Amino acid sequence: AQKITQTQPGMFVQEKEAVTLDCTYDTSDQSYGLFWYKQPSSGEMIFLIYQGSYDEQNATEGRYSLNFQKARKSANLVISASQLGDSAMYFCAMRLAGANNLFFGTGTRLTVIP
Amino acid sequence: GAVVSQHPSRVICKSGTSVKIECRSLDFQATTMFWYRQFPKQSLMLMATSNEGSKATYEQGVEKDKFLINHASLTLSTLTVTSAHPEDSSFYICSAERGFAETQYFGPGTRLLVL
Numbered sequence: 585a586q587k588i589t590q591t592q593p594g595m596f597v598q599e600k601e602a603v604t605l606d607c608t609y610d611t612s613d614q615s616y617g618l619f620w621y622k623q624p625s626s627g628e629m630i631f632l633i634y635q636g637s638y639d640e641q642n643a644t645e646g647r648y649s650l651n652f653q654k655a656r657k658s659a660n661l662v663i664s665a666s667q668l669g670d671s672a673m674y675f676c677a678m679r680l681a682g683a684n685n686l687f688f689g690t691g692t693r694l695t696v697i698p
Numbered sequence: 699g700a701v702v703s704q705h706p707s708r709v710i711c712k713s714g715t716s717v718k719i720e721c722r723s724l725d726f727q728a729t730t731m732f733w734y735r736q737f738p739k740q741s742l743m744l745m746a747t748s749n750e751g752s753k754a755t756y757e758q759g760v761e762k763d764k765f766l767i768n769h770a771s772l773t774l775s776t777l778t779v780t781s782a783h784p785e786d787s788s789f790y791i792c793s794a795e796r797g798f799a800e801t802q803y804f805g806p807g808t809r810l811l812v813l
Binding site for chain 2: 688
């Protein structure tokens with residue numbers, strides 16, 4: 585069975601600092617995709633970044649980068665130069681190859697301190 | 699980016715009534731739409747997957763007669779909560795993807811409160 589684990593229910597970071605949000609996953613499949621979504625208090629889910637299991641390089645999107653360690657089955661999100669607007673819930677998700685449904689972790693609430 | 703809308707954003711209804719929530723992909727045709735439910739401070743739980751013109755596939759434990767899903771076109775899917783009860787109060791959020799297993803783009807969600 586597939587499982588996504590986010591062990592940090594809450595994180596605090598000083599404005600302009602970098603922060604790492606942890607995500608580990610469990611699957612026996614070799615082909616899968618990993619996603620990070622941001623959910624502000626308004627409720628919408630905003631797609632941030634994607635990493636394929638066969639991608640050799642870590643994905644980056646602006647201030648977001650994904651630290652993908654396949655052997656450890658971890659896909660941590662790194663946010664650089666944190667901004668106040670980054671305060672939100674962050675969800676890690678996985679999708680298996682051949683399927684289109686997402687499995688979500690329990691989320692991490694990030695608070696950026698001015 | 700892809701834009702997905704939901705309507706209404708908030709709804710309050712009396713117990714026993716039915717509520718319809720619409721999910722639209724505004725700037726792309728969605729082969730598949732997904733409906734999720736999120737309880738306060740919890741993660742998203744997939745309720746069902748719908749493909750245009752075919753019956754929705756429901757996740758285990760989700761009552762298909764309770765949560766009716768219609769996917770009439772490539773840009774519109776509706777979720778109807780029939781005979782709503784207070785325990786149906788939740789945040790319902792849809793997502794859509796252009797092609798199979800592409801990135802899912804989410805709507806802004808609908809907060810349902812059943813009195």
